[in-house]
Amino acid sequence: MALLEVKDLRVESEDGTEIVRGASLTVDEGEIVDLIGPNGSGKSTLAKTIVGCSGYEVVEGEVRFKGRDITDLPMYERARMGLTMSWQEPARFEGLTVGEYLSVCTDDEDWARRCLRIVGLDPEEYWDRECGENLSGGERKRVELAAVMAMRPDLVILDEPDAGLDMSSMEDLAKVIETMREEGSAVLLITHNRDLAEQVGDRAYLMMDGKIVDEGDPKDVVLKCLMCGGGLVCGAE
Ligand SMILES: Nc1ncnc2c1ncn2[C@@H]1O[C@H](COP(=O)(O)OP(=O)(O)OP(=O)(O)O)[C@@H](O)[C@H]1O
Numbered sequence: 001m002a003l004l005e006v007k008d009l010r011v012e013s014e015d016g017t018e019i020v021r022g023a024s025l026t027v028d029e030g031e032i033v034d035l036i037g038p039n040g041s042g043k044s045t046l047a048k049t050i051v052g053c054s055g056y057e058v059v060e061g062e063v064r065f066k067g068r069d070i071t072d073l074p075m076y077e078r079a080r081m082g083l084t085m086s087w088q089e090p091a092r093f094e095g096l097t098v099g100e101y102l103s104v105c106t107d108d109e110d111w112a113r114r115c116l117r118i119v120g121l122d123p124e125e126y127w128d129r130e131c132g133e134n135l136s137g138g139e140r141k142r143v144e145l146a147a148v149m150a151m152r153p154d155l156v157i158l159d160e161p162d163a164g165l166d167m168s169s170m171e172d173l174a175k176v177i178e179t180m181r182e183e184g185s186a187v188l189l190i191t192h193n194r195d196l197a198e199q200v201g202d203r204a205y206l207m208m209d210g211k212i213v214d215e216g217d218p219k220d221v222v223l224k225c226l227m228c229g230g231g232l233v234c235g236a237e
Helices: 043-051 075-080 098-105 109-118 137-151 167-182 194-200 218-227
Strands: 004-013 018-027 032-036 056-065 083-086 155-159 186-190 203-208 211-216
Touching: 004 043, 018 032, 018 043, 018 056, 032 043, 032 167, 032 194, 032 218, 043 056, 043 075, 043 083, 043 155, 043 186, 075 083, 083 137, 098 109, 098 137, 109 137, 109 167, 137 155, 137 167, 167 186, 167 194, 186 194, 194 218, 203 218, 211 218
Parallel strands: 018 211, 032 186, 032 203, 083 155, 155 186
Antiparallel strands: 004 018, 004 056, 203 211
């Protein structure tokens, strides 16, 4: 049984626009699966629907997690089952220190500090810093990754974790994703970065115009994506 199974999903926005027009995919326990495709093809909408964000309506199909139909479950119940997501634009968590934010994700402070170290932030320096304006975009992104890692979810969806990171950070990112797997998380990775997709993905899906149109080895799916004009970049952006 797959950890996550998305079956023939069709999703509309609140104004009735059909965004996901037939998507099926699976993620197994401990697997790293890429979801690639051009801008506007519906990847983020699919991800948000899987984790249960409001603002979208499933008009057909279902989402199953650990064998259970979760299509109508609220987001917090899905999170409680071990399903979480890190966002394309990390929040600012105004007023919270990095340490306070991570303490919401885990009771184990030693583990939280280790997560910061794994994402490349020295806990001595960052634990007491505020998450707001005085962290750079890249630092906030790392804090967000440390937070989802600290939760040790069974499945984490990473929505463009590479966007805006420099080259050395990209190499760190591949290690971070591998560490998430070692700590027991399966990963669904949305990315426009060819190198990252090929390096860490066990399998890949290609999404075009609201539909999943191909599945297979990341290198093959990346090629197909490039042939279809699905803007992938190499290395850091
Ligand atoms: N709430 C909404 N209401 C109406 N249209 C929406 C809504 N959310 C997304 N869309 C549209 O649906 C399409 C798919 O958007 P989505 O963000 O899922 O694509 P994506 O594949 O993640 O794109 P990118 O690679 O640029 O992040 C886009 O045309 C977008 O404008």
